[in-house]
Amino acid sequence: TTGANGGTSPHIQQLTEDMIDLTETISIKAEGRLLRENLVTRVQGILNTEWPKEAKIESFGSYASGLGTDDSDLDLVILPALPEQSQELVAPGRYQDLFILKTLFLRYSMKDVEVISGARVPILKFTDHKTGIKVDINYGQYAGLYNTRLIESYVRIDDRMRNFLYVLKAFVKSRGINSPALGSLSSYCYTLMAISYFQTLLVPVLPCLQDPHLIPHNVPNPGPYGRSTLINVAFTDPSRIRPCIPQNSMTLGELLIGFLEYYGSKFDYTKSCVSIRRGGVISRDRGSRLWTRHAFVVEDPFIPDLNVAGARQNMMNIVRHEFQAAVRALRDGRGLNAILTPKQPY
Ligand code: ATP
Ligand code: MG
Structure with missing residues (x-):
């Protein structure tokens, strides 16, 4: 060469x-970024009004690491109300919550809502009815947040x-x-x-x-x-x-x-x-x-x-x-x- x-x-x-x-x-343009930003806010809003438990939504994957495209999906994680440094483990029973969330998102007109439980960790999938953006949500996977930050750090080097x-x-x-x-x-x-x-x-x-x-x-x-x-x-x-x-x-x-x-x-x-x-x-x-x-x-x-x-x-x-x-x-x-x-x- x-x-x-x-x-x-x-x-x-x-x-x-x-x-x-x-x-x-x-690479993702300002408009695509804004659509996803609004979608994260809307999902957080649905959880705040409808979800009996305190939970925060964060994005990870290519959108969060700044490596998204205009047709990237949106990877979201629901963080249970545990302090990050807590030595307590996430209760496995909370996986059941994805099924409750499924009914919730259906009520908010989201499309193709389904729980995928065959995967390594169960995820909830849906397509946003307003933008057509595909969303994957998992419960409590801190790993995704941190591997996104790690990849972001390598990209910065x-x-x-x-x-x-x-x-x-x-x-x-x-x-x-x-x-x-x-x-x-x-x-x-x-x-x-x-x-x-x-x-x-x-x-x-x-x-x-x-x-x-x-x-x-x-x-x-x-x-x-x-x-x-x-x-x-x-x-x-x-x-x-x-x-x-x-x-x-x-x-x-x-x-x-x-x-x-x-x-x-x-x-x-x-x-x-x-x-x-x-x-x-x-x-x-x-x-x-x-x-x-x-x-x-x-x-x-x-x-x-x-x-x-x-x-x-x-x-x-x-x-x-x-x-x-x-x-x-x-x-x-x-x-x-x-x-x-x-x-x-x-
Ligand atoms: P794309 O732009 O194609 O969506 P991406 O950068 O979002 O790419 P994905 O493959 O969608 O990459 O992965 C997003 C996140 O999902 C990763 O940060 C990782 O936490 C998790 N993930 C994806 N594939 C695996 C896997 N095989 N094993 C474990 N975690 C995975
Ligand atoms: Mg992705």
Whole structure:
């Protein structure tokens, strides 16, 4: 990718420019942000008037981290009236509340209201009748709030992160490999894969913000089957870290090709796990016993034993095939649009 004169070849330079333009085109605009802001206020209003228990609503996910698009969904969490530092655990019985909320939102004319209980943690889904925005609500998952803040912090460390993540999400969405409900990987999973790649480069773009020596910050978090645990969500504020020395000078185009090549052909899926908490990659022997049969492991930064990558082997083959095809297209100079041609989800 790097010419004899140390410069980047023209088509990779073009790719970098196209990545910046695409971010501009798809990133959420003031109007979309306002619609979501009002929607959060309306949902909070419904809870305040109708909900017998004190509860506060907060947003997380791409809208909250500033990485949303105009058609992003809205991820919300209901925080029970517990002080954040409380050692008390969220009572599993509160999951039942999602069913009470379902009737409530139906009364307020929300569309397609349903409780999804098959997921790792139950969620309530609905479509706002005024704006058509899709909303996911869960109960008491502090993890989502903190992983959103962690991702936001990594994005703040390096300017290239924001563009990179927008382009990566656009690519996996258009190629049909971003549908966790259909067995592929979530945006959250691709985001963690990107951070890990940036941490493990020979000259890293990102440090690891989760120093094991930090004073633990434990918060309650409901787990699967209605069980609750305390999770440690401590991480270093990026304004307090020194930049990585030497500085990585790769362009966005080089980073995109490097990422696709890394997970397309270089990453050893049988021997390694992705773990941004432990600085990028760990060997499978250091991972959870629960993961031995998993085709791909991406460790959650805060929830021990949680593999965020739920894809089976055949799906991982498809993902890798898509990545390899994209590398060929970009290396041949076919341009960013060539890897964004829409395809039905697998
Ligand atoms: P998009 O713009 O595509 O909606 P996003 O950045 O909001 O992307 P999502 O995949 O919707 O990403 O994830 C939002 C939040 O949901 C994450 O911050 C995370 O807390 C939670 N989440 C998503 N997928 C998983 C998963 N597989 N395991 C655990 N938590 C997940
Ligand atoms: Mg989302």
